[in-house]
Amino acid sequence: MSIHVENIAKRFGRFVALDHVTLDFPTGELVGLLGPSGCGKTTLLRIIAGLESADGGQVLLDGENASDAHVRERQVGFVFQHYALFRHMTVFDNVAFGLRVKPRGQRPAADRIRQRVAELLDLVQLSALANRYPTQLSGGQRQRIALARALAVEPRVLLLDEPFGALDAKVRKELRRWLRTLHDALHITSIFVTHDQEEALEVSDRVVVMNHGHVEQVDAPEQVYEHPATPFVYDFLGAVNLFHGRVHGHHLHVGADHLPVGQHSFATGAEALGCVRPHELEIATDPSEPAGIEARVERVLSFGSTSRVELTGADRDVRRYYEVELSRERIAGLQLAAGQVVRLKPVRVRLFASSQAVEASV
Amino acid sequence: MGAAVATHWTVHSRRFEASAATREPAWVRGILIAIALAFFALFLLLPLVTVFAEALRKGWGVYFAALVDPDARSAIFLTLLVAAIAVPLNLVFGVSAAWAIAKFNFRGKQLLTTLIDLPFSVSPVVAGLIFVLLFGAQGWFGPWLIEHDVKIIFAVPGLVLATVFVTFPFVARELIPLMEAQGQEEEEAAIVLGASGWQTFWRVTLPNIKWGLLYGVILCNARAMGEFGAVSVVSGHIRGRTNTMPLYVEILYNEYNFAAAFAVASLLALLALLTLVVKSLVGMAGPAADECRSGTLKGIP
Numbered sequence: 001m002s003i004h005v006e007n008i009a010k011r012f013g014r015f016v017a018l019d020h021v022t023l024d025f026p027t028g029e030l031v032g033l034l035g036p037s038g039c040g041k042t043t044l045l046r047i048i049a050g051l052e053s054a055d056g057g058q059v060l061l062d063g064e065n066a067s068d069a070h071v072r073e074r075q076v077g078f079v080f081q082h083y084a085l086f087r088h089m090t091v092f093d094n095v096a097f098g099l100r101v102k103p104r105g106q107r108p109a110a111d112r113i114r115q116r117v118a119e120l121l122d123l124v125q126l127s128a129l130a131n132r133y134p135t136q137l138s139g140g141q142r143q144r145i146a147l148a149r150a151l152a153v154e155p156r157v158l159l160l161d162e163p164f165g166a167l168d169a170k171v172r173k174e175l176r177r178w179l180r181t182l183h184d185a186l187h188i189t190s191i192f193v194t195h196d197q198e199e200a201l202e203v204s205d206r207v208v209v210m211n212h213g214h215v216e217q218v219d220a221p222e223q224v225y226e227h228p229a230t231p232f233v234y235d236f237l238g239a240v241n242l243f244h245g246r247v248h249g250h251h252l253h254v255g256a257d258h259l260p261v262g263q264h265s266f267a268t269g270a271e272a273l274g275c276v277r278p279h280e281l282e283i284a285t286d287p288s289e290p291a292g293i294e295a296r297v298e299r300v301l302s303f304g305s306t307s308r309v310e311l312t313g314a315d316r317d318v319r320r321y322y323e324v325e326l327s328r329e330r331i332a333g334l335q336l337a338a339g340q341v342v343r344l345k346p347v348r349v350r351l352f353a354s355s356q357a358v359e360a361s362v
Numbered sequence: 363m364g365a366a367v368a369t370h371w372t373v374h375s376r377r378f379e380a381s382a383a384t385r386e387p388a389w390v391r392g393i394l395i396a397i398a399l400a401f402f403a404l405f406l407l408l409p410l411v412t413v414f415a416e417a418l419r420k421g422w423g424v425y426f427a428a429l430v431d432p433d434a435r436s437a438i439f440l441t442l443l444v445a446a447i448a449v450p451l452n453l454v455f456g457v458s459a460a461w462a463i464a465k466f467n468f469r470g471k472q473l474l475t476t477l478i479d480l481p482f483s484v485s486p487v488v489a490g491l492i493f494v495l496l497f498g499a500q501g502w503f504g505p506w507l508i509e510h511d512v513k514i515i516f517a518v519p520g521l522v523l524a525t526v527f528v529t530f531p532f533v534a535r536e537l538i539p540l541m542e543a544q545g546q547e548e549e550e551a552a553i554v555l556g557a558s559g560w561q562t563f564w565r566v567t568l569p570n571i572k573w574g575l576l577y578g579v580i581l582c583n584a585r586a587m588g589e590f591g592a593v594s595v596v597s598g599h600i601r602g603r604t605n606t607m608p609l610y611v612e613i614l615y616n617e618y619n620f621a622a623a624f625a626v627a628s629l630l631a632l633l634a635l636l637t638l639v640v641k642s643l644v645g646m647a648g649p650a651a652d653e654c655r656s657g658t659l660k661g662i663p
Contacts, residue, residue: 051550071553078554084547088569098555101565146551153555 077150456533490595516598536578
């Protein structure tokens with residue numbers, strides 16, 4: 001089932017949670033709603049489910065206006081961050097709940113319910129735990145039971161609110177892959193909320209990046225990462241080095257230094273913000289090098305496949321921090337020492353107008 | 363809930379006591395324990411023993427005679443009747459009030475939370491007088507009630523009203539923190555799964571609060587049976603008609619009928635002791651049982 005939200009607005013007192021958001025969630029896709037806490041992503045999910053009512057706008061489920069439909073009638077499956085399993089019921093009873101509360105006419109027979117619950121527990125690979133209570137399960141197991149419970153009533157859409165938010169890093173990663181596999185098998189239209197960019201990029205078919213109650217970008221994961229539409233998205237999806245300056249020809253002048261920026265559409269003299277990922281910066285140790293930003297090495301962190309160099313601006317009056325990611329071989333060749341002054345040269349720069357920059361830094 | 367906290371405490375204090383670094387010197391412990399025991403013996407145990415000793419001083423015969431006296435039987439029956447009406451009423455009121463405060467946001471919520479405590483802070487005599495002022499012959503609704511031949515003051519309805527007022531906070535107070543701590547995610551989950559409001563209450567909310575609720579009801583019942591002040595004002599002390607057990611004890615005592623007074627008082631004390639036993643049984647069976655269940659997998663020895 002497709003979901004379309006049109007012009008949704010929601011305030012909590014004076015706080016604007018959603019500022020006229022319009023979005024499309026096509027049938028069968030797994031969409032990640034990504035953003036920092038307080039950006040309105042959970043509120044949007046709850047409005048789609050019907051757990052929260054919007055101040056304005058519409059929710060269309062399969063083209064039908066569902067804004068006034070009761071939660072019960074929307075046939076959505078909802079998975080909560082803290083599982084919300086019924087603590088006094090066994091795993092079996094939890095999963096069976098949705099089937100047992102159906103009106104008498106639609107309620108399956110007890111045998112059929114038992115069979116269906118067994119199937120679902122099989123699907124989430126927890127058949128052995130049917131008689132346990134939620135408190136006897138690990139976090140990852142609880143969330144899988146919560147998912148099985150949501151799927152029991154055959155919902156038309158699946159909404160997941162930070163489903164892995166309360167789990168530790170290792171279990172998160174495992175469940176992420178598992179959710180993706182499950183979605184590929186079921187093809188149920190799903191939206192999941194997360195503030196973890198890696199999670200969103202890894203699991204989703206498409207990513208919606210939100211900030212301050214509005215949508216910053218909607219794209220495929222690789223597009224969002226490789227071609228961020230705004231400085232905010234740039235910053236939110238991974239580390240970024242920011243260079244404020246003025247454009248002159250093919251250069252961005254930052255203080256006394258300048259960076260080559262290649263092709264762009266900015267007028268000469270326009271203020272601009274250059275965004276460069278840590279792995280897109282090169283370090284030049286030759287002090288006579290004319291291009292690039294002067295910086296002082298603070299620390300070199302070497303572990304894993306890449307090494308990170310933390311630097312501060314050479315001008316001590318203005319506190320600026322830079323981060324460069326290099327291969328271990330390259331670091332070994334450079335022989336960097338703390339306090340050494342070097343030049344940073346970008347391989348690639350994305351330029352944004354400064355007005356956008358102001359918004360991003362709020 | 364109280365029992366859960368208590369078990370947690372004992373575990374904690376055992377560990378605290380086992381360590382020399384945190385243990386108090388023996389004489390400090392000795393003095394504290396002595397003070398506590400002396401206080402307990404003097405103010406709790408001695409009066410309780412006295413009640414039973416006085417009641418039985420003239421032998422079992424007199425004791426039973428005092429209890430089967432028609433006036434005494436009427437007082438016992440009335441006490442049980444008032445409790446049987448007031449406690450279920452407060453069960454419903456308490457659950458509704460706790461539900462409203464814990465699960466909804468509305469204007470005046472803070473005021474309502476404060477008002478629930480009013481019966482605790484106001485003197486029971488004042489509580490009784492409020493009802494006399496409202497429903498008495500000279501009260502606001504007095505003339506109308508007389509016209510329609512409804513008796514509230516100096517009758518059973520007045521006793522029930524006064525008891526309901528005084529015992530109102532017990533259930534609500536017990537449930538509000540519990541329900542606030544549990545939040546409403548489970549209810550939301552139930553509704554999303556298609557449960558009606560009624561199904562959600564019976565299948566999700568009630569099982570989650572049942573032990574706290576039972577605890578509140580027991581306390582409420584203890585107070586309902588023992589209430590004296592408010593009931594005394596609205597009762598009128600009509601023997602065999604509007605005398606509850608506490609009022610009847612006072613009358614007997616004022617008539618120098620000590621044996622009978624203490625006999626009825628001992629029965630009242632017995633009911634109180636029984637309530638305490640039930641309360642601690644509930645405390646042990648309820649949350650503690652849940653904890654054992656949850657402990658099995660967490661590796662708690």
